Each structure stands twice: as structure tokens, then as C-alpha cells.
Amino acid sequence: MTQLKGKHVVIGLGKTGLSCARFLTRLGCDVVVIDTRNEPPGKTDLVSELPHVPLLTGDLKQFDLTSAQELIVSPGISIRSAAIKKAINAGVPIAGDVELFARSVAAPVIAVTGSNGKSTVVTLVGKALEAAGYEVCVAGNIGLPVLDALSSAEEVDVWVLELSSFQLETTQSLRAKVAVNLNVSEDHMDRYDSLDDYAMAKQRIFEGCESAVYWLDDHRTKPIHAIGAMRPFGGSKVVHGRFHVETFQTVPETNYIMDGSKKVMSVEDLKLSGAHNWLNIAAVLAILTEFGVDYQSCLETLKQYPGLRHRCQWVANIHGVNWYNDSKGTNVGAAISAITGLAGMVTGKLIWLAGGEGKGADFSELVQPVAAAVGLAILYGKDAEVLSSALQGEVSVEKVETLQQAVLLAKRHAEAGDVVLLSPACASFDQFKNYEDRGEQFIKLVKREASDHE
Template identity: 40%
Template sequence: MQLNQYKNIVILGMGKTGFSCAKFLVQQHIDFVINDSREQPPMLSDLLAIQKAEHIYTGGFKRELILNADLIILSQGISLQTALLIEARKNNIKMINEVDLFTTYATAPIIAITGSNAKSTVTTLVGHILKHAGLKVLVGGNIGIPLLELLAQPEPDYYVLELSNFQLELTHNLNAKIACVLNLSPDHLDRYENYAAYVAAKKRIYCEAEIAVYNLDDKLTYPEYPCRTQTFSLTQNTMGFHLLETKSGIYLAKDKEVYILATILKLKGKHNWENALSASAIAYEVGISLKIIGQALINFTGLFHRCQWVATHRGIEWFNDSKGTNIGATHAAILGLGSCCQGKLILILGGQSKGADFQPLISPIKKYVKQVIILGEDALKINNTLKSHTIITLVSDLEEAVSFALKLSEAGDIVLFSPACASFDMFNNFEHRGQVYMDRVKELIAHDCCSDV
């Protein structure tokens, strides 16, 4: 795709993605206009520094602008079901996003990773393993460095990219060396017509991929495009990457060859062992030996806000899983930590539920959770689903939730903050939410220690 063949390029959206696309086109000396539905989009002042004011349109999508375009570059926050975009597609106006821009200019092979949960952890872990093996790697996309900014850096041996379903919706030419769908569970159902549409968006990652790495335990992740495959699994131990239990413990294994004892990893819980298996499968297909993969796994401590250990006090462990913004993430966190907890879990959840059904949490809650503490915009909705199956307390804010969890817990218990919801009802983002939780935990522990003096 040659951008200079298009005469009327319109970028839609002035958030981080739109600004990144605009900055890239300026660097390529490509003319464009940019449009946002908001009066004061977040990156407006930055855009005014690189683009003429008369080429910047705010306060609503401009019909004439969009329908006269011959190329629309769409930010990932804007739905394809927007009325003007439906009309533009009917008029055969070409639409792309930042992924297509990136792949047009990138020359190094791409490792592309998506999934409903754990994609940030696995993407980071794959980058960590490849760097440990001596390869030059750039990690980015939906995590860390925006896609187009990666192109400004020296060419690596591999790009390792986390891609969201929004980024994959319009992707036409990803052509990944290795593509992986980690898992699929209902999410963003406020954006899609149905769950099948969400799944289809995720699985576009496999299109034209050379190698597909998928989850044997989740049939929805199976590739439907012809390519070489590799698998990982927590439950099947006959092929691919899996757990293998021996007299000396539980190991990560490839086929029948063990390569590291699972219990010595700093990543705790079976859901994190699954993350290690998927990252191992990807690294193995790059050509890295099991020995080096095992060495790299030992040194990986995980990511902030993703089942992150916060503190241990009076025999009670506190974990921050603020990145658990959907049901699948919280389900995995409960099972992962519950299976290695000496006592019971106290679960803190709630926020904006994005139309999710909380029924799938009932079974793991009944098995592992002592009590559920709920807060946020959709607290009553969540309470109505879970109240017949566990003890529930509704609280007004996160500080109150942490204080109440401290009163409930006893030695051997784990307090797990895994909201299963978006954060925007009470916080700037999931990072802000997680930091508030951690600060409150440490504050209460410090106060509790002082009271003993």
C-alpha cells in the first residue's frame, strides 16, 4: 500500500492512536485531515503543534469530510458500526488502522499476540525470553510503545506485538511470522453485535500467519487458516507445551521433555503457568531451546496490576489484579490463586461491567471465596447475580473495600482485587485503580504494625 496514491486521507480520532497516526504521516510528508467527535479531544494541543488548524475538525464526525475520503485511518476506539462508517463502507471507501500502516513499513518478522486475557503478560514474557536468548526485540502495540513509534527505532530481529480486537478489526495485511490467540471469553459486548463477532475480530490475527500458536483447552482459539501450528494446554499432556506431573513435582514440558519446575517460577497460580507455557511455545517456534526458555522464565516477575503480589501481613497475602477488566480475567485469577491458597480468598470486584454476565464466576467463587466485596457503578447488578451463592458486602469506594477485607481475613487467606469490570466509573484507568488499591493496602498494614508497638 502506497500512501501517496491517496489524495483525501482522513484520520478519525484524536486520542493516542489518532495522534500517533498523524505524527507518522507528517514524518512521511503525507497530507491528511483529522476529525474527532469530541469538542476537546485529549491530544488536540499536541496535534495543533504538528498540523495546521484548518485541517483539524472537532465537535462531531463531518459527513462531507468522511464520504469524500479515499482513505480513512480509523482509531481503535471508534466502532465500525458508527452510522457514517457504515455508509462509507457501502461507498467502498478504503478503511485501515494503525496496524496496516505499521505492517506497510515494518520489515522485521512479527510475533502477534491477542486474547481476552493475559496478552500483556505473555507479550512481555515473550520479549523477555527472546532478549535472554540474545535477540534484538521491540515490544509494543497495545502495550508500551505505540506501533508506529516502533518504526523510529533501529530494526530488531523481531517485533513482539500485543494486539487488541479493536486493532484487529480492520487489519488486512498483518502476515505474522507467529500469531497466537491465548484464550477467548466474553468481553466488549457493548461494542459488538454478539460474542461471535468479537471472536471473529480476535481470530483475524491468524490470517496469512506462517505459524499459529493456540490453546488446546479453548476450541474458540483454534485457527481456521492453513498454517503450521503449535499448542499449549493446562489439561492435556500428550502433545505440545503442557504441565507434566512427576514424583518430584509439576513441570512445564514440551511433549514428554520437562524443562522447568513450575513451582519455582515467580509467577504464581496455574493461570500464570499457562502464560509461561504459551510464551514458551512461541519462543520455541522462534528457534530458542527449552534450556534457555527455562532460564528466562525463572527471572520473570510479572507485570504491575496483573495478579501482582502487593504484601504479606499476619499471614495474609494481598494481590492486585486491577487489569482484570472482564469476567475471564477474574475467573482465571480466582482459580489460579485459589488452587494454591491455604485458606480462602476475599474477593474485591466491581466497576463498569460492559454488559457482561457474571454467572461464570459463581462456580469458582463457591469453591474458593470466603466473601465478596463489591463496589462501583454496576455493584447492584453484580450483587443480584451472586447474592444467592456467597456472602456479599457492598461498599462505596475502594478504600472502604480494603479496610473491610482486612477485618475479614485471617492467616492463610488471600485478598484478591480483581474487578472483572472497567475502571472509568471511579478512576482514570486500571493503572490508577490498582495504585489506589496498593497504596491503601500498604497504608493499612503500616497503621496495623504501628498499633502493635
């Protein structure tokens, strides 16, 4: 118990916890790391790099966290756990890696959250700002821990951060120059009491910001408190933000990214596919404008961007069937975006592969878009039955145990003109290390099928 008294206690090791331990040690803080796992990821690196930092393992309830100077909680640990709540009630300050970053950084920050699309948007914003001549660092939930980025970066004109709701829960001092909330749909319902509870965590991104960018079609993304500059994007032809997507009834019908009544570019000029990505481009233009950049200098960069790996990523065409990997679609909203985004490109039927660990999500929101666009749903993994029950009677469903079986079944059903889309609407942890592992396995399976047909 006395090992924690007056110390900075990092809770949860892994990539983020290790970055916090490194950072605090460099500041001369007295650091202890706690992890509930006996062999947590990052243990070898911690022992090698910071041999003087103790690693304590076991259930949090066995530790007296109320004696700590500060708790630094990794995103994977809920701040609502009993031991952490007890410490908070006792007056112990709580922070996360983004909070430590925010206390230390001087350059302006563009901060982006949202249930879906945030990795694409921060990547595009980063590339666009580089094209405009800025020294940029893109970090956060996208994979590079903010504290590791802060320690290794030399000259940074602007930070572009992807932030999850978990990271925002432990952040108080961010004060972003531009704060962005792209969308809010059910995710992490195993950590939140309701969709509104989850949405409130994302609202924290707007605290102290200079300018807020939000999606006009989603009221949960709009700041609940007044902010100096509020810039919506998206919307309908009748009511819309400055940057939005508009359909023109030409022959053939054409969609344009719009700046007010001015056409910025046709979506045909983009390498990114899908209606959800057109909206992402509109969000990027709003962010660049709020930051004070002339977006005209960045348009070619936006047009040439091919998209993120594992996000509606085209994999192969096998006998006229296009296969897409959207393994990053780990929640209901992401799967809906992928399905509706690709629906207009399918000349045959859309075969949807989904399943995994549902995280307590309500799958009923999938019913309407799936019924409208999907010809066959092939479900696999831990929560396949739950997902199947939600879709009962709305679409043809087949269930298998593994992703490999799903791919083989899709191959048997698919005909020229069809699209096979992996967009699981679930986490991957029942069968894979993470969504990247799931996506790579899917790509290998599809490529194997392609080689078998050569």
C-alpha cells in the same frame, strides 16, 4: 464537509491517533483528525507538533466521511458506527495503526492476541528473545503505539506485538511469522453482538501467518482456516499440545511445564504465581519454538520474571493476610484466571474485590469458580448490583460504593492465612482514569493500611 475530501482522516485522537497523524505526516500525506470530544487527549501535543493538521470535533454524523481517501480509525472508535459504515459502503478504505505498521515493516512479527494474558506473554517473549541474542521491540496494545515504535526503533530483528480485537478489525496486511490466540472469554460485549462475534475479530490475527499457536482447551482460539503450521499448547494429561502443564502425584504434589513427556521446569522455579501463568509459560515456549529459537537458552529469564504490574501483583502481607492487585483483570475471564490461579495458595479464605463498569458482560460464568474458591465477595462501583445478582446465593456478598470502602471492609473481615484479591472483572472508567490508576490507588490504600499497623 470539503475539509475531508481526498484526505487521510484519523478518527479518534489520544495516544494512538496522535501516532497515526505523526506517521502519515512524515509520509507526506494530507491529514485531518476528527474526535467526538471537544478536548481530546493528545490535543496539546497535536497542536504543538503538527500545527498544520486540522482537528475537527463533534459527532461523526456531521462529517461526510465518504469523501475521504482513507479512514484511519483508533481502537476506541467502533467501525460499526453509522458514519463509518456509510464510508465503508461507499468504498472508502479503512485502516488502523497496526495496518499502517504492517505495510511499512520488513522484520518478522510475532503477534499475540487473547482476552487475557497477552501482556504477560508478549513481555516474556520479548525478554526471552533478547536473552537469545535478538534485537527486539515489544509494542502495540501493551502501551507503546506501533507507529511510534517504528519511528524510534533503529535495528529491530523481530517485532513482538500485543494486539486487541479492536486493532485487528482494521488490520489486513499483517502476515505474522507467528500468530497467537491465547484465549477467548467475554469482553467488550458493548462493542460486539456475541462472544462468537468477538472471537471472529480475534481470528483476523491468523490471516496470512506462517505459524499459528493456540490454546487446545479453547476451540475459539483455533484458526478456522488451514494454516501451514498449527501448534496447540495446554490441554489435559491425556490430550495435550507439545507444551503443557502436568501435575505429578509426588509428596508434595508438583506441577511441571512439559515439552511432550519431558519436564522443562517445575512451577516452583518460577517467580510468577498462579496456574494461568504456568499456561502462559507453556504458550511462550510454543511461540519461541515456532520462531526457531532454542528455548533452553531462555529458561533462566523465564524463571526470574516477576510478573506485570497490576496482574496478580503481590502488594503486601499485613498480619498474615496477603493482598494482591489484579487491576488489569478488566473482564470475566481475567477474574476467573486470577481467582483459580491463586485458589491453591490460600490457607484461609479468599476475599475477592470486584466491580466497576461491566461493559455488558454476562457475569454468570463467574458463578462456578467464585462459589468454589471465594469466601467473601466485596463488590463496588457502577455495576456492583448486576454482579451481585449473578452471584446471588452462591457466595457471601457485601456491597459498597467505592474501592476504598471495599479495602476497609476487606481489612475488617480478613484474618491470618487469608488472601485479599482485587480482580474487578470490569472496566475502571466509572471511578478511575484506567486500570493502572485503579491499581495504583489500590496499592496506596493497602500500603496505608500496612503503615497503620507498624
